Amino acid sequence: MQDDTLTTAPPTGGIDWANDSNELCIVDVVGQVVHRSNTAMDAAGLRKLVGQLERHAVDRVAIERPDGPVVDALLAAGIEVVVITPRQVKNLRSRYGSAGNKDDRFDAFVLADTLRTDPGRLVALTPDTPQTLALRAAVRARTDLVETRVALCNQLRAHLKIVFPGAVGLFSDLDSPISLTFLTRFPTADKAAWLSTKRLGAWLAANRYCGRTKTATLMDRLTTAPAGHSGDAGDTAGRTTLAYVAALQAIVEQIRVLEADIAEQLAVHPDAHIFGSLPRSGMVRAAKLLVEIGDARGRFPTDASLAALAGACPSTRQSGRHHVVTFRWACDKKLRDAVMDFAGDSRHASPWAAAIYDRHRSAGKTHQHAVRILARAWLRVIWRCWQDGVAYDPTRHRTAQQHLALTA
Template identity: 65%
Template sequence: MSVLHDPPRPRPTAGIDWASDNHAVAVVNSDGAQLDRFNVAHTATGLGQLCRRLKRAGVTEVAIERSDGPIIDALLDTGFTVFVIPPIQVKNLRSRYGSAGNKDDRFDAYVLADTARTDRRRLRPLTPDNPATVTLRATCRARKDLVGHRVALANQLRAHLQIAFPAAVGLFADIDSKITLAFLRRFPGQDRADWLSPKRLAAWLASVGYCGRTDPSVLHARLTSAPRGLTGPDGEARVQITLALIAALEAIRTQIAALEDQIEEQLALHPDADIFTSLPRSGQIRAARLLAEIGDARGRFPTPESLVCLAGVAPSTRQTGKIKIVSFRWAANKQLRDAICDFAGDSRHASPWAAQLYNRARARGHDHPHAVRILARAWLHVIWKCWQTNTPYHPARHGAAQALNRDQHATA
């Protein structure tokens, strides 16, 4: 006579609502009943207590809203399976449990824990990247943030000069270029610029190694034809503002250059560097950003479409009855979308295949950003294949590029 054994009951699941100072934690059993609820501090001691308490409760799977940081490291090191559920998805999941939609940390922790229990088959466990990729990602994002600050400061300087010293705004190509900042450091206001003559300006440009193609007499004509700036006591006061903005811009430019050197060094040591640097017009910084944002955990993206959707370059489709709406995909990894669109937009200048895709999209009436996203989607399929097979990109192995090349030869 055979003995029937009851199937093992599913183990409890936990949800953690992450915060900067302390974390709300909920543990639910296989029926969705809450077994435990507590808070832990965001300290080494608190994270240790969190892992021990979850272990004692029999938890093996944890749902949380973020994918990095000390709490994730602690959970993975302890052996937990971690599911990452984005905040926007948690916001939508609250409607399962009530229509009010109120935000409460302890309730969100319960929603996360219960979702890990009920939707386990739809959730993909977090697969961490290797430390080299994590470090490269942090460096690339830090550089991008500094570039944003540089742009904001440059805009602030331009707006200031349009009142204090308008002639300096259009003198050289870029307001934050080295030659512009050097000129403003030497001639920060109208009073000092009045001393210049074509001959004196030519001598100063030679002393700073100016290699532009614009003749000094043309530059001097720009200075004299522009509206005059502020002079006297008010002008001197504005000079101090100009010098302060210049100092801030130069400091940021120096730090951006230092991070770029670090990025190039980190990229050269990364095992996947050859894949991303082989892409047309990728350079070092673009290649590093693509690598850092895509990562090196191949299992995270089993299909190219999973990567495309995360990057937000595939449209979002909603259909009910005979009504079908195709719209911009807002839920995406914005860092990855920015990286792939930046690369795709410039790749069309080096790849005939990319140029053809972009031009066809524009011919269909799409604006530039939309056409770039269409091209980015196509590039992600190519990148995914190269990435999964550890093969650097080469046009000779790109079927669509070769087909275009054959058509062009046949037409010729």
């Protein structure tokens, strides 16, 4: 007797997303391809893609990434989206042959057919609110600019070590406002040779230097450093210095603008009080945790699911007598970075966190390993606060209070 659920089950779709186009494959209830098409990555192409899915009564689609214009168009049309990561697709290719070659049309079929055969193992995408998506864009843009600033600063440092060594260690940070202002005024060793202790002091006062280091010490750093380039070679190198400085100043300013925008968005976000209450979270760190965890509570039904995606719990492999516990490589790297950054610094403000970290360091674990263990402990707390929508309160944190009682 034929199963009625098979004959009435709707077809499933798979979309392989490329930069310029989208490869669509639709399979029926027995895995036969009923439609293939390639649509452009533009407004007309997305309308055509959604129209083809609706004509074939497809209400569930598998795709390799959880965001972007294709996902937005599918969700807006009321189509359920399931994310199957590229790593999973790579492994799933072997179900259909041993070659394992990458092909957009074939990958679209793999996505559609896997959604057909394993519906119970695949969870539908739960989108975050537009408020969280907007904040995420700003936070990730700031992170990218910070990485660019660090790279540019390293390039400037390498350049100055050759052409103007005295400027490298003059101030605490090469990309600080006072350092960049100094290099704008004195881009070469020849121009800096004009300075005396008195002149340098006057220049520092005019540029509102904080005075952390004495003028005489700064002058000594300039005069005792190697000479660097001078003459025409120095002038040419100076123009390169100014180019680096201008680029750094522009990036530093845009980071400042983004941070102001992040602070404004975070202040009105419904979950801001949760992440802002964590010890040493700060504005940027709280925003990172918020946007990488998101606000779709159904995405993480347990704290273990959140910890696994964050790479805060180990990966266990067992075969016969062979049992290995290893570092979890497969995770959300951005979420892991946000969680580890918070956990590593929380020990300086939380006695409970410091005790966990110190205990595992004393047991011989590396700093990174101890931070991961601490991050796993924190994620249990964060998940509970996140699910309940309440701020972290150390007086209600039972384990923290037990630790304080033992050390009192």
